[in-house]
Amino acid sequence: RKEVEQDPGPFNVPEGATVAFNCTYSNSASQSFFWYRQDCRKEPKLLMSVYSSGNEDGRFTAQLNRASQYISLLIRDSKLSDSATYLCVVNFYGGSQGNLIFGKGTKLSVKP
Amino acid sequence: DADVTQTPRNRITKTGKRIMLECSQTKGHDRMYWYRQDPGLGLRLIYYSFDVKDINKGEISDGYSVSRQAQAKFSLSLESAIPNQTALYFCATQGSRAGVTYEQFFGPGTRLTVL
Numbered sequence: 001r002k003e004v005e006q007d008p009g010p011f012n013v014p015e016g017a018t019v020a021f022n023c024t025y026s027n028s029a030s031q032s033f034f035w036y037r038q039d040c041r042k043e044p045k046l047l048m049s050v051y052s053s054g055n056e057d058g059r060f061t062a063q064l065n066r067a068s069q070y071i072s073l074l075i076r077d078s079k080l081s082d083s084a085t086y087l088c089v090v091n092f093y094g095g096s097q098g099n100l101i102f103g104k105g106t107k108l109s110v111k112p
Numbered sequence: 113d114a115d116v117t118q119t120p121r122n123r124i125t126k127t128g129k130r131i132m133l134e135c136s137q138t139k140g141h142d143r144m145y146w147y148r149q150d151p152g153l154g155l156r157l158i159y160y161s162f163d164v165k166d167i168n169k170g171e172i173s174d175g176y177s178v179s180r181q182a183q184a185k186f187s188l189s190l191e192s193a194i195p196n197q198t199a200l201y202f203c204a205t206q207g208s209r210a211g212v213t214y215e216q217f218f219g220p221g222t223r224l225t226v227l
Binding site (some may be wrong): 044 | 153219221
């Protein structure tokens with residue numbers, strides 16, 4: 001089983017829509033979780049951390065379900081500028097290859 | 113000024129040439145990483161360093177080497193470039209504290225083409 005899995009998409013949605021991405025992770029010892037955003041040919045940038053109790057930042061809401069080992073990202077009132085690839089990132093202690101594992105990303109395209 | 117910089121930003125080279133990609137950071141982070149990104153494959157870890165005296169191989173280190181010249185500098189070398197090393201290369205930094213691991217910050221990337 002892959003360590004971090006995401007639906008690659010693309011998700012094509014109209015402006016104003018609500019869209020949700022899920023991500024599953026395989027290591028039950030994982031401790032820290034993040035969502036990154038990556039624009040085409042640009043570097044990944046942190047969108048938000050994901051906390052156990054769930055957290056919100058404007059139109060973005062992240063949630064964690066430890067029992068089922070998945071995290072989610074909800075985007076409300078989508079904007080054209082939200083078009084990007086969203087990377088699910090999981091940290092776990094004791095990893096032999098650095099401490100962050102990146103999913104391959106989910107591509108979002110917001111249309112007028 | 114950017115916290116994490118990479119040079120060059122673009123490079124075209126020929127098979128068999130030695131190439132060095134450089135990364136510098138002003139964030140004061142101990143941890144530095146080199147990744148490559150290929151379409152459909154996501155980010156793959158090449159090498160990482162937790163401090164100046166610590167170098168570790170990632171999942172795809174064959175054909176690459178690194179040097180951590182100082183806390184702020186981490187360079188990646190391709191000893192003899194081959195076409196399948198054509199990719200987008202990212203450097204990243206990460207702060208650390210006992211028991212806590214933070215998010216990574218990425219440089220703008222180097223687009224390398226090996227002909």
